[in-house]
Amino acid sequence: MSTIPTETVQPGKASLLYDPKIRGYVYQLALLAVVGFLLYSAASNAITNLRAQKIASGFGFWHNAAGFDVNQKLIPFSASGSTYGEAFYVGLLNTLLVASIGIVLSTFLGFFVGVARLSSNWVLSKLAMIYVEVIRNLPLLLQLFFWYNAVLKPLPNPRQSIELPAGALLNNRGLYLPDPQLGPGGSLIVWTFLIGIVASIIFRIWARKQQEATGKQYPVGWIALGLIVVLPFFVYLVTGRPISFVYPEIAGFNLRGGIQIFPEFVALLLGLTTYTAGFIAEVVRAGILAVSKGQTEAANALGLRAGPTLKLVVIPQAMRVIIPPLTSNYLNLTKNSSLAVAIGYPDLVQVFTGTVLNQTGQAVEVVAITMAVYLTISLVTSFFMNIYNKRMALVER
Amino acid sequence: MNKFFAAALVAAATAACIGGAQAQTGTLAQVKNRGILHCGSGTGLAGFGIPDAQGNWTGLDVDLCRAVAAAIFNDPLKVKFIPLSAKDRFTSLQSGEVDLLSRTTTWTLSRDTALGLNFAGVNYYDGQGFLVRKKLGIDSALKLAGGSICTQQGTTTELNLADYFRSNKMKYEVVAFASNTETVKAYEAGRCDAFTTDASGLYAERLNLTTPADHIVLPEIISKEPLGPVVRHGDDNWLDIVKWTHNAMLNAEELGITQANVDEMLKSDNPEIKRFIGTEGKFGEPMGLTNDWAYRIIKHVGNYGEVFEKNVGQGSLLKIARGQNALWTKGGLQYAPPIR
Numbered sequence: 203m204s205t206i207p208t209e210t211v212q213p214g215k216a217s218l219l220y221d222p223k224i225r226g227y228v229y230q231l232a233l234l235a236v237v238g239f240l241l242y243s244a245a246s247n248a249i250t251n252l253r254a255q256k257i258a259s260g261f262g263f264w265h266n267a268a269g270f271d272v273n274q275k276l277i278p279f280s281a282s283g284s285t286y287g288e289a290f291y292v293g294l295l296n297t298l299l300v301a302s303i304g305i306v307l308s309t310f311l312g313f314f315v316g317v318a319r320l321s322s323n324w325v326l327s328k329l330a331m332i333y334v335e336v337i338r339n340l341p342l343l344l345q346l347f348f349w350y351n352a353v354l355k356p357l358p359n360p361r362q363s364i365e366l367p368a369g370a371l372l373n374n375r376g377l378y379l380p381d382p383q384l385g386p387g388g389s390l391i392v393w394t395f396l397i398g399i400v401a402s403i404i405f406r407i408w409a410r411k412q413q414e415a416t417g418k419q420y421p422v423g424w425i426a427l428g429l430i431v432v433l434p435f436f437v438y439l440v441t442g443r444p445i446s447f448v449y450p451e452i453a454g455f456n457l458r459g460g461i462q463i464f465p466e467f468v469a470l471l472l473g474l475t476t477y478t479a480g481f482i483a484e485v486v487r488a489g490i491l492a493v494s495k496g497q498t499e500a501a502n503a504l505g506l507r508a509g510p511t512l513k514l515v516v517i518p519q520a521m522r523v524i525i526p527p528l529t530s531n532y533l534n535l536t537k538n539s540s541l542a543v544a545i546g547y548p549d550l551v552q553v554f555t556g557t558v559l560n561q562t563g564q565a566v567e568v569v570a571i572t573m574a575v576y577l578t579i580s581l582v583t584s585f586f587m588n589i590y591n592k593r594m595a596l597v598e599r
Numbered sequence: 600m601n602k603f604f605a606a607a608l609v610a611a612a613t614a615a616c617i618g619g620a621q622a623q624t625g626t627l628a629q630v631k632n633r634g635i636l637h638c639g640s641g642t643g644l645a646g647f648g649i650p651d652a653q654g655n656w657t658g659l660d661v662d663l664c665r666a667v668a669a670a671i672f673n674d675p676l677k678v679k680f681i682p683l684s685a686k687d688r689f690t691s692l693q694s695g696e697v698d699l700l701s702r703t704t705t706w707t708l709s710r711d712t713a714l715g716l717n718f719a720g721v722n723y724y725d726g727q728g729f730l731v732r733k734k735l736g737i738d739s740a741l742k743l744a745g746g747s748i749c750t751q752q753g754t755t756t757e758l759n760l761a762d763y764f765r766s767n768k769m770k771y772e773v774v775a776f777a778s779n780t781e782t783v784k785a786y787e788a789g790r791c792d793a794f795t796t797d798a799s800g801l802y803a804e805r806l807n808l809t810t811p812a813d814h815i816v817l818p819e820i821i822s823k824e825p826l827g828p829v830v831r832h833g834d835d836n837w838l839d840i841v842k843w844t845h846n847a848m849l850n851a852e853e854l855g856i857t858q859a860n861v862d863e864m865l866k867s868d869n870p871e872i873k874r875f876i877g878t879e880g881k882f883g884e885p886m887g888l889t890n891d892w893a894y895r896i897i898k899h900v901g902n903y904g905e906v907f908e909k910n911v912g913q914g915s916l917l918k919i920a921r922g923q924n925a926l927w928t929k930g931g932l933q934y935a936p937p938i939r
Contacts, residue, residue: 562713
């Protein structure tokens, strides 16, 4: 009896070479080694060759003085004293600014067009179809050129600025808005406003729980309006109107004062928004069509009107289909923002892989940093969209 | 993140390998094997480098490449012109995509050192200026305070502009574009009050505007812009060839050798001319060229004065005066070491 186990073990030992599991590991290790060697030799080769040609390398340039200017900057930046590192942040913030606003606007526009395309209103649905087909089938670069010229060409020069309500001015240098200045006690208004938003969200969550538990409905919209708009306005009056505005005025060739929104930014935002909205519209349409018609009929049978049917029955189920492709459209929008180069919007690619790369000559480092940034932005976007997706996914019991 | 960094290195390494390989076997051998010279040129600047409707390139910078091809192949047409934007030009040269960069490139210390490049001379002494609309009613760049200025990114122009406004304590708004065409278009659309680049470029671009007479070049020249051909570090022989091609064109003008009389000069008794033409001494061989290398250049392309007048001077639409670009014997800065 004791011989039996040894007999069964022995064939196993003999076939170590033929064990599919072991062989699998060996192959994978070999592949890893080959890839590792390739990467190592490529990297060391690049370094050797860069040294041989005496091309500067390393990241020391980060703290060197930049010596050039950028027009649109969210953080202080000037030719005197700012570094290449700061130029990187200027570009990065401009990219994030246009991408985040673009994502919000294209989502709204895309949902609207997507729903409109399924509308029973013939004119509306055909218009939505034309929009989607035209926008999706033209190259984005071409559309950006179109928007840039469409934004720029009809506008007058600064001396003949178009006067808009509330002291805003519009000309071919951009849109100038009055710049709000907070006087003493002004921060109180901002805080009230922020607290109002938080309180509204908390109230909404509470109201929904109450509705689920008792069926009682609360006027969430009106209360939120009161908290976010009326209350800060009340504080504004009580504290003695501490907000003043600096209005843009003509000085020399350009306008002085006010907040300037550059035409390059507007053109890029318009281009990215309309383009991405075309794709999002199709994603939304696909999502809605994926919800079985019986759901709508059942809702109708219960007496729900068209609006609530869409909002409460169809869209929540459609979201499960919509979110994954929506994420990839968000990523596309962010990456497409690099086409800003063509119309002079100072985004990351324009400032960093454009001017900084050229002035320092360090292509490897600059391009590597830029790739890492886009990868990070994309991964972070995906991460949050995946969390959202998990929440919306069908809960299986 | 690491993966991508590595991928970037792989891409760079491939590029660096090509560059390295060329440095080892010599750019001249590479060019001879290939049978054609790869010349990095601009994306279209009248007088300096621009293709016509048939795709034939002409210009001062273009003729320098043709002269190098003439010296090597005895055929000025064996050049492939690769249009490069200001921001792409150095990467393209570093990676070995072009053998020679000849596109109104300013010689600066950092480009000569940290970028791993060598300048082979100065084929046009230039300076940066401003182009504005006449109806702005200004006569000096010092009155541009508060204005918007269009410029091309990745140029010395962008840096000089910042320096100039900073040192004169004037505010301004810069609008930088990747390509020259877009920059000029934005200026013409009224996005900017002024367009700035090298003065030669301003005169060239003004011709392309709808009504050139509505625009003037302001008198201020705010920088030194010595423009010249560029090669990579690490191949001294190739640097010599490009350097002496330019010098040969200058020496020819000084000696009175022109495209028209170069064949007669073969019979000349003047020792300087004999050395130049290659009938005396062996001056081409140490560079890996034939001894009649300079004769070929003048025969096919012409001397510096001829090339200048034809492309940017009185024989062209630009009508730029020789000025600083006259020979040293005529009060200019163009001076070439002797061939001996």
